[in-house]
Amino acid sequence: MVGSDSAVVGLVIHLLISQVVGVTYAVFFRRRSFDAASVIGWGVSYGFLWWIPGNLTLLPLLLGAAPQWSAAALAVSFPSLVSHLAYGAVLGPVYQRLEERVGPWHLTRSEATAARVAARHEQTLSAAPALCSLTTCVALLIPILVS
Template sequence: MATITDTTDDTGVRSGNWRAGVLGGIGGALVMGALVLAMNPPTLAVAIPSLYGLAPPPNPGLGMVVHVSHGAVLGVVFAALVGAAAVEEPVRIVGLGIAWGVATWIGLAALLMPLWLGAVGSPASPPFPNFAPPSLLWHVVYGAVLGAVYVATEGV
C-alpha cells in the first residue's frame, strides 16, 4: 500500500502577474506614444525606429509598433519588480509604476538611447546625456498608466 504525501513549500518568493505587466506596458506605451506624437512627432517617427535601422524616412506607425513592443517588455520587468517587492496595495503599485517610469527615463531614454542612436548614425541622435523634461513627463505618464492597468488586470 502506497502513501502519497503532498507538500508545498512557501519559499517567500513572489512573482508578479506578467500578463498584467504586458497589458499595463502596452496601455502605458500607447498613451505615452500619443503624447509623444502630440508634443514631438520626430521622436516617434525617426528616433525610435532608427534604433533598429527602420528610419529614415520618418515612419510614425512603425515607431509606435517598436515603442509599444518596448513598453510591453518593460511591463513584464515591472511585474517582476512588483512580485519581488511583494507590493499588493493598489496605490503603492501605481506609485511603483511612476517610479519605474522615472527609472526608464533615466536609464533608457536619457542615457542609453542617445548612445545607441549615435552608434547607428541616426539623424535624430540627441546629445548625451539627454535629460529632456518632456521625456520625463512622457515616462511618468507611461508608469502611471502601467501601474493603473496592472492593478485593474492583475486578477485576470
C-alpha cells in the same frame, strides 16, 4: 534605429519597448500590488527609473551618438520624463487589476503563507509612498536644476 523614417514604424518600435518595460515591471513587482497608493508609487518610480537609462543613455546609443548627460539634454528630455511618470502611474494600477483577475494571490493556503503576505503587505505600504514622494521631488527639481 531600424533604418526607417516612417512614423508608423517608430510607433511600433515605441510600443514594443513599452511592452518590454511593462513585462519587466510585472516580473519585478509581482505580488506587491496591495492598494492604489502603493501601485501608483511603484509605477511612477519605475517610470522614472526607465527614463534615466532610456532617454539619456540607451536612446542616444541606439541612434549612434554618445549618452546625453548635460543640462541641455535634461531640459530637452523633460517632457519625456512627464510621459514616463504618467506611463508608470497607469502601468501600476493596470497590472494590479490584471494580477487580481488572473490569480487572486491574496487567498492563502496556510498560516505561514498568510504571515508572509501580511509582512510583505506592511513593507510594501510603508516603502511605496516614500519612494513615490522621492521620485516626484526629484522629477520636479530637474527643471530647476538645469535652468
